[in-house]
Amino acid sequence: MKGSVGIVETKYVTFANNEKDFIKLDSGKEFGPxxxxxxxxxxxxxxxxxxxxxxxxxxxxxxxAGFHKSIGHKPGWWDDAIGPGKAIDTDKYFVICSNVIGGCAGTTGPSSINPETGKPYGATFPVITIGDMVKVQKLLIDYLGIDKLLTVIGGSMGGMQALEWALRYPDKLQSSIVIAATSRLSPQSIAFNAVGRNAIIRDENWNGGDYYGKVPPSVGLSIARMIGHITYLSDESMHKKFGRRLQTRNEFGFDFSKEFQVESYLEYQGNKFVEIFDANSYLYVTKAMDYFDVATSYGKGSLEEAMKLIKSRMLVVSFTSDWLFPPYQSQEIVQALLKQKKDVTYYNIESSYGHDAFLLEIELEEKIISSFIDATYERRERK
Amino acid sequence: MKGSVGIVETKYVTFANNEKDFIKLDSGKEFGPxxxxxxxxxxxxxxxxxxxxxxxxxxxxxxxAGFHKSIGHKPGWWDDAIGPGKAIDTDKYFVICSNVIGGCAGTTGPSSINPETGKPYGATFPVITIGDMVKVQKLLIDYLGIDKLLTVIGGSMGGMQALEWALRYPDKLQSSIVIAATSRLSPQSIAFNAVGRNAIIRDENWNGGDYYGKVPPSVGLSIARMIGHITYLSDESMHKKFGRRLQTRNEFGFDFSKEFQVESYLEYQGNKFVEIFDANSYLYVTKAMDYFDVATSYGKGSLEEAMKLIKSRMLVVSFTSDWLFPPYQSQEIVQALLKQKKDVTYYNIESSYGHDAFLLEIELEEKIISSFIDATYERRERK
Structure with missing residues (x-):
């Protein structure tokens, strides 16, 4: 029986409290706490x-996964996949999820207070990378007393982190599951991120990143999110979801923003997002995605060379209609791994949901993931 | 020898000066002058x-085509295709091009003075459609004393107008050339337009469309243009043009807007556009594109039914890497025409330039267009 992990709560731990423990970011900057x-x-x-x-x-x-208040409230973002009897089976496995550095949901990021100034970092927050996110996750794993992870798993930017783990700490994980991800963003994906950032920075309320306690750059962030949403859906899924349906019965209205259902949907998504996300975090985190480039960071320009570092079993999953991180980008990773004779499994799941499929095509994805994790667990190294 | 049409000038003519001559727009509104x-x-x-x-x-x-000032200045937008010896050969043909209603380059649009108020129309300008653009072109053609056009030709939104001509005035043209166009926008394309409009409307300076003589909503218009530009290029052409190249030598800079070359390019395009285009026109003209739906307007929901109306020869051209108006949308038009046994020629040009290809893949496009026009001219009806 599949179930819920029930009521859960977010915990907090602080690292690098003293200057001597500061972590060295990929930019070279020493940072903490x-x-x-x-x-x-x-x-x-x-x-x-x-x-x-x-x-x-x-x-x-x-x-x-689970619920923060009573069961029935909105569950965790991957509750479909995490829980008793689910793909990531909490009856068998100990599951950890943490907010990334640079984020805005409890982990230190640009909206956090800089202890040196007593004010939020804003745009003085250091540049971060996917590698920095992983370094901070490693601090947490050490803190939890875990020497070697059974699996690191994630979709989209989470998949980049799973890949980064396999490269940066090859001895610290048995396996890595890279879903709907890429070893580097295409210029087109960078361009979408760049326009979103541009909308935020040019919002008058951004104010050089110093807007905490004042009016935030909600228009810019909302536009950025709307652009993002288009890239998460496929042409086909939009056809199914909205078609060309109008909101009103009038063939010709005069509402420039939401006459077609798709317009209304995007505006809703944009407005909802500004209530839960920080504009500066959007800048930092998308920039971290843009910087991600496995071949350059680990292989002197060669993805195949970079893959030499990997020791873990790898599962790569892509979705046929994902045009943000298209299957060919997953296949590049797989081919580079195969050339290095690494242990890699690849699945290109047929789906019309676009990039969002990694959160939606749960049935087949679940079977693939759970088989892979169970097999990894059976073969695990025993001390 | 291919040449230039040389120095040219824009002419102006005013229609519907009196209320009795007002034209009836598709929205039902009577409008003039x-x-x-x-x-x-x-x-x-x-x-x-x-x-x-x-x-x-x-x-x-x-x-x-040609030049407004001295030869050597920036030529007209399709100078590659129009001129002596070119695809649209001005030694043989009389070529007309007019700015669309709702635009901002001389033809009446939201930035024009409303004679009733003595102020610019702004957002009180009536909703317009591709059909309205064509109606106004018909007034010009009548004024020039032309009963039947040899060809109506255009790319992208121009292609929609060429298709609309063939449906609305089937007896008034010998042929229609529809390039990189569609019989209706996909929800994805509407979504990109919608986000651009949202960026304009939510720019504080938009001010309900009443910004003439004040600071215009340049940030919103620039964001809209940046989004548009991404959709005009293909993933492949962006790879060729920019790759992941950084502007600076630093691997990690801290400039959120233009560290990658593609960011800088888009920002340049956005900023350049606000100098030549009116934000309200952007709202009206993109909305006209979104409304365009041949099957609904002419075929009670059936594209095939709509095509029954067509009497002209048709040439449809698409480009393999165009993902804004993908080849399948041109093929839908072609198939509907074929089912109605219409005279249609179709070419899907291999290109990596994306939607922009219609302005760039000029060599093959030129051959196809000129052969089709010459053949149409040879078979023209004579009185």
Missing amino acids: ITVAYETYGNLNSEKSNAILVCHALSGNAHA | ITVAYETYGNLNSEKSNAILVCHALSGNAHA
């Missing part, structure tokens, strides 16, 4: 061999 | 059988 918001589900076994780290995507947070 | 900005190249023959109407795209204008 860093508070990490995280949740755990299930129990760590005695040999500490059943821990799974779940990495979230751009707009995600530490609350991946 | 309407000034039309237009240019002509070449000479009308004595039988008036060699006239070609060129229709411009979203950001175009009446200045399609």
Whole structure:
């Protein structure tokens, strides 16, 4: 029986409290303190061999499964996949999810107070990378007393983190599951992010990043989110979802913003997002995605060379209609792994949902993920 | 020898000066006066059988060929295709191009003075459609004394007008050339337009459309243009043009807007556009594109039924990497025409340039267009 992990709560731990413990970011800057918001589900076994780290995507947070208030409230962002009897089975595995550095859901980010000034960092927050996100996750894993993760798993930006883990800490994970991700963004994806950032920065209320306690740049952030949403859906899924249906009966209205249903949907998504997300975090986190480039960071320009570093089993999953991180980008990763004779499984799931499929095509995805995790667990190294 | 049409100038003519002559817009509203900005190249023959109407795209204008100042200045927007010895050969044909109603380059639009108030129309300008654009072009053609056009030709929104001509005035043209167009926008394309409009309307300076003589909503218009530009290029052409190249040598800078070359390019395009285009026109003209739906307007929901109306020869051209108006949308038009046993020629040009290809893949496009026009001219009806 599939179930829910029930009522859960977000925990917090602070690292790098003293200057000597500051972590060195990929930019070279030494940074701390860093508070990490995280949740755990299930129990760590005695040999500490059943821990799974779940990495979230751009707009995600530490609350991946279960409920914060009463059951029936909105569940965690990947509740479909995490729980008793689900793909990531909390009856068997100890699951950890933490908010990324640079984010705005409990982990230190631009909206956090800089202890040196007593004010929010804003645009003085250091540049971060996917590698920095992973370094901070490693601090948490060490803190939890886990030497080696069974699996690191994530979709979209979470998949980039799963891949980064396999490259940066090859001895610290048994396997990595990279879903709907890429080893580097295409110029087109960078361009969409760039327009979103431009909309935020040019919103008068952005004010150089210093808007906390004042009116935030909600228009810019909302526009950025609307652009993002278009890239998460496929042409086909939009046809199914909206078609060309009008909101009103009038063939010719005069409402420039929401006459077609798709316009109304996007505006709703944009407005909803500004209530839960910080504009500066959007700048930092999308920039981290843009910087991500495995071949350059680990292979002197060669993805194949970079893959030499990997020691974990790899599962790569893409979705046929994903045009943000298209299947060919997953296949590049798979081919580079195969050339290095690495242990890799690949699945290109037929779906019309576009990039969003990783959160929606749960049935087949669940079977693939659970088989892979169970097999990894059976073959795990025992001390 | 291919040449230039040389120095040209934009001419103006005003229609519907009196209320009794007002034109009935598709919305039902009676509207006038309407000034039309237009240019002509070449000479009308004595039988008036060699006239070609060129229709411009979203950001175009009446200045399609030649130079406004001295030769060497920036030529008209389709100078590659129009001139002596070119695809649209001004040695043989009389070429007309006019700015669309709702535009901002000489033809009456939201930035024009409403004679009733003595102020610019702004958002009180009536809703317009592709059909309304064509109605106004018909007034110009009548004024020029042309009973039947040899060809109506256009790319993108210009292609929609060429298709609309064939449906609305089937007896008034020998042929229609529909390039990189569609019989209706997909929800995805509407969504991109909607986000651009949202950026304009939510720019504080938009002020309900009443910003003339004040600070215009340049940020919103610039964001809208940046979004548009992404959709005009293909993933592949962006790879070729920019790759992931950084502007600076620093691997990690801290400039949220233009660190990657593609960011800088888009920002430049956005900023350049606000100098030449009116934000309200952007709202009206993109909305006209979104409304365009041949099956609904002419076929009670059936594209095939709509095509029954067509009497002209048709040439449909698409580009393999165009993802804004993908080849399948051109093929829908072609299939509907074929089912009605209409005279249709179709070419899907191999190109990596995306939607922009219609302005760039000129060599093959030129051959196809000129052969089709010449053949149409040879078979023209003579009185």
